[in-house]
Amino acid sequence: MKYLKIFSFLFIITAVQSCLSADEDPVSVAPFTGSVADPDIMGATQPNQVWIDLSDINPDTKKVNQSINKRTDWELGFYSGTEYRVVLNGSIAMAVAKIPNATNINAVKESDVKTLMNQAQVGPFGTSVLQYVDSPTGNFLTQTTGIETIKENDADNPVYLLNLGKKIGSEANIPPGSVSLTGDARGWKKIQILRAPNGYKIRYADLNATDYKEYIVSKDTDYTFQFFSFTSGNTVNIQPKKKKWDIAFTAFTNEVFMGTSSAGSYFYADFIITNTANGVAAYQVNASNLDQAYKAFKLSDVDQTKLISNDQRAIGDKWRTTTGTSDVPGAFVYADRFFVLKDAEGFYFKLRFNKMKNQDGERGHPNFEFEPL
Structure with a gap:
């Protein structure tokens, strides 16, 4: 993970004056600001796998960097x-x-x-x-x-x-x-x-x-x-190094259910996996007022008991629907939830998904924003 550490004299004084005691270890500080990502899945055939490290921000564009390969590579x-x-x-x-x-x-x-x-x-x-x-x-x-x-x-x-x-x-x-x-x-x-x-x-x-x-x-x-x-x-070369990615956008072979009964394996589009092999964990936060809840959510609000570290589908397909609802049919991003993610270095982020289609209605054009907690 690329993250920022500050060990200036001013930081030490501030830390001593606050809750850090003199014998505590230096604390790694997550990026100060969040960013926006447009994973380059490349449209409705979704030919690309896209690997993203939430701490790897391009200093020029201020957007998150992406590691990309073809699914057939x-x-x-x-x-x-x-x-x-x-x-x-x-x-x-x-x-x-x-x-x-x-x-x-x-x-x-x-x-x-x-x-x-x-x-x-x-x-x-x-x-x-x-x-x-x-x-x-x-x-x-x-x-x-x-x-x-x-x-x-x-x-x-x-x-x-x-x-x-x-x-x-x-x-x-x-x-x-x-x-x-x-x-x-x-x-x-x-x-x-x-x-x-x-x-x-x-x-x-x-x-x-x-x-x-x-x-x-x-x-x-x-x-x-x-x-x-x-x-x-x-x-x-496909995945980045062990701790150099948090989430990946990919097509995915999943288990599908009919009600509560398994119906076997099924192939999913618009899927997100988390790097559980290297300690990444995540969970969903439901919100009746998404704008308000997302903006107000802070580190002290994280529920450690809800973090999912043993299933790479913690985000999975939960960020979007492909069938819609009776009122709004079709594919769209849910507007009643966001996600909390803990990366392999122990930093926390909140993620909010904004879209999965472009202006012409073509799938495979996701967008999300995130902020460190």
Whole structure:
């Protein structure tokens, strides 16, 4: 996080005269002013993932900086921590399934996995499909779905069928207020992931190939994940460093409910995730008079018991509706709530979302404002 520390003589005198005692540690001070952000999702096909650090303000524009990549720039994320975990790119609706009784990746053919190809999909097909995607909570270290923990013994690591998800949708003829997230299928791979010194060894091939390719992915503890692209056959830069982002705007593979019952996996537009892997937490504040409540909210009003640090969907889709109400149909930003966020450095912010469409009614043009508390 980029934040400001002030250790001037004047600050010390002021601190001593106030509530700080002489033996207390220096206090990191959050940015003095808030800012406005227009995440560059790039319209109704929402091709971009946008990573934002609320403390990273451009000194010239006074707006928050953005780290941007195409959703199709990567397929797999390899955890750089002590554990050996691998995640899917849920922003393109990927899915994965263990191939029964498969130990030799070269021996697997498309005819062997025809039935499995119909199952390893993203869609509201019942709770059984949730096993083929990552946990929407973002708790990848404990999830029992997706790709298993990579085992130390090579022979214990299965061969997987990997659904590469969907291409970015077409920009043609999208009605105002709608989105076109998904295009044609991106195809399939068979993969096997093993451990390597300080990293991973990935073996991958097309389904009918008899010779696999291999690549070593090394861990880098400055980052939560190292990301891999089958297109380039190499690692690619996606997320900023561990504590250099708070929220991300992205398409998202989520769990959908019918009432209180799970209906399986579903693909969401206009979604926001929080960096829970590095301590970011958030919660929603309801307000009958949004302008008044947002302006008046201060640090002492933060309810620590409401902060959500174990689910990356703390903001999620709660900032907007895509179906509207009986009185006001369509997609719009809720005007009865704002959000509180605690970043990885312990600073607090309030966030207010203002729009999700441009003046022509095209989705994928969000705007929000925020202030440090």
